[in-house]
Amino acid sequence: MTYATLEWKAGQPFASAFQDVYFSSDNGLLETEYVFLQGNDLAQRWQQPALESFTIAETGFGTGLNFLCAAKLWLETAPEAAMLNFISAEKYPLTLADIKTALQLWSQLDTWSTPLLAQYATLIHTGTIRLYDNRVQLTLMRGDACEQLRQRHDDADAWFLDGFSPAKNPDMWQAALFEQMARLSHAGSTFATFTSAGMVRRGLMSAGFKVSKRKGFGKKREMLHGSWTEACHGN
Ligand SMILES: C[S@@+](CC[C@H](N)C(=O)[O-])C[C@H]1O[C@@H](n2cnc3c(N)ncnc32)[C@H](O)[C@@H]1O
Numbered sequence: 001m002t003y004a005t006l007e008w009k010a011g012q013p014f015a016s017a018f019q020d021v022y023f024s025s026d027n028g029l030l031e032t033e034y035v036f037l038q039g040n041d042l043a044q045r046w047q048q049p050a051l052e053s054f055t056i057a058e059t060g061f062g063t064g065l066n067f068l069c070a071a072k073l074w075l076e077t078a079p080e081a082a083m084l085n086f087i088s089a090e091k092y093p094l095t096l097a098d099i100k101t102a103l104q105l106w107s108q109l110d111t112w113s114t115p116l117l118a119q120y121a122t123l124i125h126t127g128t129i130r131l132y133d134n135r136v137q138l139t140l141m142r143g144d145a146c147e148q149l150r151q152r153h154d155d156a157d158a159w160f161l162d163g164f165s166p167a168k169n170p171d172m173w174q175a176a177l178f179e180q181m182a183r184l185s186h187a188g189s190t191f192a193t194f195t196s197a198g199m200v201r202r203g204l205m206s207a208g209f210k211v212s213k214r215k216g217f218g219k220k221r222e223m224l225h226g227s228w229t230e231a232c233h234g235n
Pocket residue numbers: 004021022023059060061062063064065066067089090091092093143144145146162163164169171172
């Protein structure tokens with residue numbers, strides 16, 4: 001397995017191979033909450049008493065920050081008996097030492113990151129762990145996002161499209177990825193991403209997603225979010 005090679009810039013992780021950041025240098029945690037949690041309207045969707053389970057699929061697990069923020073919100077808002085199924089593809093996992101250092105930036109997440117770090121080696125080797133009194137199942141699909149998703153049969157309720165900027169990582173943001181997303185989505189499945197790149201917008205639209213723009217986080221002008229709708233499919 002190839003682990004990520006990191007540099008640390010002002011204490012924040014930076015991917016040498018992609019020349020890109022793992023999260024906004026303004027405030028990664030607020031960025032995650034804004035782009036991925038609010039962008040998929042999760043707080044509202046999870047406050048449903050009848051909710052039994054929910055699946056989030058992510059491209060690019062990275063430092064696990066998106067996962068931790070989602071898990072925290074889930075534990076705070078979803079019914080206690082419900083299960084969050086979080087599946088995330090990662091081509092270049094962080095080493096245990098690096099993910100520990102990265103997550104030290106967020107002491108407010110210690111309650112949730114400590115159990116994750118305790119099981120990180122198991123996650124890397126077995127691919128799946130249960131956390132937080134079995135209320136969350138985390139699956140790490142080790143490898144290219146598109147290739148990994150091709151082998152899955154999940155029913156994704158929300159997508160976190162991370163994975164470095166399309167300009168710096170064009171290999172990931174391909175029509176084939178958007179087609180896999182559509183295959184694993186149902187009417188009402190949502191997505192959110194920090195980028196507003198035209199090829200991402202067009203690719204998602206031709207895969208059947210209704211795409212909207214909203215103000216981006218921090219210095220970013222715009223981001224994309226939306227949902228899969230059968231009516232759009234093939235347009
Ligand atoms: C911006 S970082 C993700 C940040 C992450 N979501 C977090 O919470 O820290 C992008 C991640 O995508 C991964 N990645 C890049 N290309 C990929 C691909 N083709 N398939 C899967 N993961 C990929 C990188 O290794 C990196 O960890």
